[in-house]
Amino acid sequence: MTDRFAVTADMMTVADALARLEARLAPAVAAEELRLHDALGRILAEDVVSAANVPPHDNSAVDGWAFRRADLPADGCLPVVGRVAAGHPLDGPLPKGGAVRIFTGAPLPEGADTVAMQEDCRDQGQSVVLPIRLAEGDNARSAGEDISRGSVVLHAGSRLRPQELGVAAATGRASVKVYRRLKAAVFSTGDEIRDPGTELPPGCIYDTNRFTAAGLLRALGAEVTDLGILPDRFETIKAALAEAAASHQLILTSGGVSVGDEDHVKPAVLAQGSLDFWRLAIKPGRPVALGEVAGTPFVGLPGNPVAVMVTFMLIARPMVLRLMGAARSDLPRYPVEAGFAFRHKPGRREYLRARLAHMDGRLVAAKFPSDGSGVLTSMTWSDGLVDIPEERGDIAPGEMVDFLSYADMMR
């Protein structure tokens, strides 16, 4: 399908749209204290400052013998004067000129500075022969080498992955303050849209957008209410919007943001809030509507199934993350080689559905053959989007382009 649209002066760049969103929106969710096991995937609502050194004491990195390097004689032989296991520190300092049997994680006795790994030693019962090539500090871990007391280990606005939960636990925290999950309501409109599982009358299509949009919202950690398919009736949509606004922090719809006149979402929003129409200088997914219903943020994505996903990832995702209290929503851009030729008219930023493959040690992006914004299988085929900036001209095979991964866009 060829491009039907001319670039016009009133189109907004993605960068402008994001700056405007940033200025308009603030976190919409309250904070709560959650035990670590329940906090996975949540956004942190506080800086976590470590109350302790991690590790709290100097300790051994291996099973073996601990000693003071300066005490080691030329033949490497030292008397064994004690034993320290993890959780059982030696009672008192290391006697001068002795070695202690030690196990991984056990506190180094005061005065010991080096540990020999047992595979490198000869155990003689009362004494041990240690390797003399060891340097002072070998196989010893210092107190605070991971985290020092008083340092900020986790920052407010960051997402808690398994490793963040582990770090919080290492500092002694059993619970953390996180943002509550954003409550989002999703619905579709359009007389032709039908629920899967029901009969499809002539001229109708199954709803895909509620499933992709709800999935994207859930992947970001929102709690989604599916309001179904609303009939094209002003009063019904108005009442549904009012009800959704009362118990949600975001309302998302798809369809009805273009220029057609069969649509009742616009007037139903305007009757109890405000709505701006943004014409983004992007392809696919030109029109989006941003506003509020009785104070609850509203985002209307275009109806075409691919445009829903693309505008969600570019516009709704940063919006959702900001409402959720996340500090950042920027995406990593991976430079890859274009495995295709593409004619690009400067002016609109284009997002090409692409899949990556290794070729002779290089990472090459293959492009889905069709750019139609109704071809949803292009999204299951692809791993992400190649981002062609507004000003760029035609792309020749072998040129470097930026790739945005769906995996990054869903978190």
Ligand SMILES: Nc1nc2c(c(=O)[nH]1)N[C@H]1C(S)=C(S)[C@@H](COP(=O)(O)OP(=O)(O)OC[C@H]3O[C@@H](n4cnc5c(N)ncnc54)[C@H](O)[C@@H]3O)O[C@H]1N2
């Ligand atoms: N004269 C113009 N026509 C169109 C323009 C334009 O600027 N001038 N923009 C085009 C672009 S780009 C898009 S995208 C669509 C956006 O239109 P709407 O947001 O008003 O969406 P609809 O017209 O309601 O639907 C568009 C398309 O998507 C299908 N659709 C809608 N909802 C769903 C759903 N829940 N599941 C699956 N498919 C859905 C719908 O059947 C239509 O085929 O407008 C272009 N036209």
Ligand code: MOO
């Ligand atoms: O460019 Mo539209 O928003 O067809 O998808």
